[in-house]
Amino acid sequence: MSKLPNISTSIFSTMSQLAAANNAINLSQGFPNFPVDQRLIEITVKLTKENVHQYAPMAGYPPLLDKIALLTQEHYQRKVDPVTEILITTGATQGIFTAIQALVKTGDEVIVLDPSYDSYEPSILLASGKSVRIPLYDDYTVNWEAVAQACTPKTRMIIINNPHNPTGKILNKKDIETLENILDQNPDLLLLSDEVYEYITFEEKHISANSREKLRSRSIIASSFGKSFHITGWKIGYLIAPENLMHEIKKVHQFLVFSVNSLAQAAICQFLDFVDFKEISSFYQKKRDYFRELLAPSRFNLLPS
Template identity: 75%
Template sequence: MSKLPNISTSIFSVMSKLAADHNAINLSQGFPNFTVDERLKNIVAQLVHQEVHQYTPMSGYPPLLQKIAQLTKKQYNRIVIPESEILITTGATQGIFTTIQALVNKEDEVIILDPSYDSYEPSVLLANGIPVRIPLNDDYTPNWGNIEKACSSKTRMIIINNPHNPTGKILNASDFEKLEGILENFPQILILSDEVYEYITFEEKHISAHTRKKLLNRCITASSFGKSFHVTGWKVGYIIAPEHLMNEIKKVHQFLVFSVNSLAQAAISDYLDIVSIEEIRSFYKEKRDYFRQLLQNSRFKLLPCEGTYFQVVSYAAISDENDVDFCKRLVKEYGVAAIPISTFYNNAKDLKLIRFCFAKDNQTLEAAAEKLCLL
């Protein structure tokens, strides 16, 4: 009997395969197609000849743990203890999965805000928890009234994603104040804050859970070097949590992966000495602005993009098809792959919206836009 009877192949895998089958431009799955920083490549080349090829300690490569603590202090003014409050994970997704397995018990409820990343619900189900899917407002702001109504003595965790995939929205100070107000009435609720796009924001810098003193003792944050440094295939991320929660998370981590790729950890550790985090934001802002400019003369309506490297657009002026069928036709007839937003909802809510990834070189964006402007 299946443990996940209602879970099928990820929409990301489906659309990427469809793109490959039809030789289409893949703006669906969220991975960059441009070259990695030459400085990072050179670091890897040098490290190959050094003794960094065996298991690291379970928590992570010690120099990298120290660098993450320094980065967290610099970016968020939060002091974390490297040995007891940071864990290197095989990508943020593994960190999220491990956290849920460690902290969610049978029949605990976990609030997930839709549209949501597709790994959240299966992770809860495999922990024998109960996912409670609460839709965001149609402008993708949280409906805190509905979220509070969903909270009860059974609620163990609320998952927030900031900046938000797929919509590109970021939470503001008022959002955090309302969240903190809810938590005052439910002391057992934990926050899992998925912040993998934390350094990819534009006009407004996102407010991290790291900066909220009321959350620090009950919050687990997930980050991704793969997203920040354009090395998604390395699958290196990390989580930060207070020691009493991290102790439980490590119990699961040690039997799941034990330790993460040692060469990649060492390379990222050295790279953090020379890379400017601030450059990431400006790099992707230029990408976002260029892609939006390219689509100006199309019939797509562009929604605001406050963060991430995704652009959501409405195709309501083009077709009445549901978004899944529209995306399939977009691949087959126009040679561009996108992701239908309805697949991020529990109820498959269809607002005639699709998501493009603009983490691509300019040539790819130009070729895709040329096709999209034909619709």
């Protein structure tokens, strides 16, 4: 008997196969078609000749954990303990799956805002939980009244994706304050904040759960080096969570992947010394603007991204 009887092959896999078969532009998955930063390639080539090929520590390569802590301090003014509050994962998807397995129990409900990344619901189902799906409005803003009404004593978690995939929408200050009020009214509720596009914002920055005092103690935040550095095939991301939640997440992580690719961790650790995250946003914004310019004369009505 299938554990996922209503889940078929991912739409991303299906569309990618069709794109390849028809020599079409693939807009289905979040991976780009331009080269990786040459500096990262050079660092990686150099490291292949060094002693970085055995298991990394379960939670992550310690120098990389330290740099993530510094990055979080710099961008979000949040001080995190690199030993107890950060976990390197095999991509953000594995991090999200691991967090849900660790923190969602049989019968727990998890609120998912639709449209949503397609890994959320299978992860909930495999934890024997139930997803409560709430559609976004037509302009892709959140129906917070519906979210609040959906919260019951069984509700264990709310998943948000900010910046949002696939719409490019970000939550504004009022959204975040409303979310904080909902968590205040439901003291056992956790927030899983998927922020893999955090460094690819344009005119307006997203508000990270990392930057909100009221959210930090209740949040698991997922980030992605694969998305930020357009190295999606490396499958490397990380989670930030308070120690009490991270302790439970690490219990699952150690039996799921144990540790993440050591060469990739060491390479990214060195590469972080050269990265200006503002350049990443500027790099993508030029492409966004060019795409928007070309489509302006068309019949499509483009929403802000």
